[in-house]
Amino acid sequence: MNLLTRSFISTVIAADLLAVVYFGGTYILTGSMLPHHEETKIIVAGAEETSSEGSAPKAAEPAFDPATYVANVENGMKISAKCKACHTFEQGGADRTGPNLWGIVGAPVTHKEGYSYSSAMIAEKAKIGKWDKEHLNAYLENPKEYVPGTKMQFNGIKKPSERADLVAWLETLK
Known part of the structure; x- marks a missing residue:
């Protein structure tokens, strides 16, 4: 094996090790590889909440009122x-x-x-x-x-x- 081939293989191995350390560390610190977004809960006045089992009815979406809606x-x-x-x-x-x-x-x-x-x-x-x-x-x-x-x-x-x-x-x- 010539010097250029050995150098290339060493570089690839080093890059692989760095990737494992980086992604492994990220997983250990965050518990996930993907970003986690906290769930936002919107409660509509007068609407009933649903339980995780689905026993209660879902909250109805508020009616759309074109008179008060500001278009984006x-x-x-x-x-x-x-x-x-x-x-x-x-x-x-x-x-x-x-x-x-x-x-x-x-x-x-x-x-x-x-x-x-x-x-x-x-x-x-x-x-x-x-x-x-x-x-x-x-x-x-x-x-x-x-x-x-x-x-x-x-x-x-x-x-x-x-x-x-x-x-x-x-x-x-x-």
């Missing part, structure tokens, strides 16, 4: 990642499976020239005219139910707060 635009931008497989959001962006959504809030339902909308969406334009926040919210909850026959294959966003955040973010695209 940054969260809306994160939620829009669900839409990026089919839509673009840049001004003048290309259409994909779905149309570009720049300026969608307040725009006519079939707002994109040259995009081939379904007959169901064309009928929706005749019914509501423009995409306001309320119609977008209802559509995003369950597109296939809101506009039967739509080409949109997305199942919807079930959480009202997430829809409100997404619509607030879409409203900034002007």
Whole structure:
């Protein structure tokens, strides 16, 4: 064995030993290899707690009140990642499976020239005219139910707060 090979093998063995000492020490000190986050418990006034056996009913989620909810635009931008497989959001962006959504809030339902909308969406334009926040919210909850026959294959966003955040973010695209 030449000197270079011996040096390489020694380096690999030393690195392995250091890794074992580092990770072993971390495990001994923390009891875990992964960071541990303390569980935060939120208690809703008037709600019943559940025991670990599940004998008591679970606390109901507080009702969503759009009048008091302050939308989080940054969260809306994160939620829009669900839409990026089919839509673009840049001004003048290309259409994909779905149309570009720049300026969608307040725009006519079939707002994109040259995009081939379904007959169901064309009928929706005749019914509501423009995409306001309320119609977008209802559509995003369950597109296939809101506009039967739509080409949109997305199942919807079930959480009202997430829809409100997404619509607030879409409203900034002007």
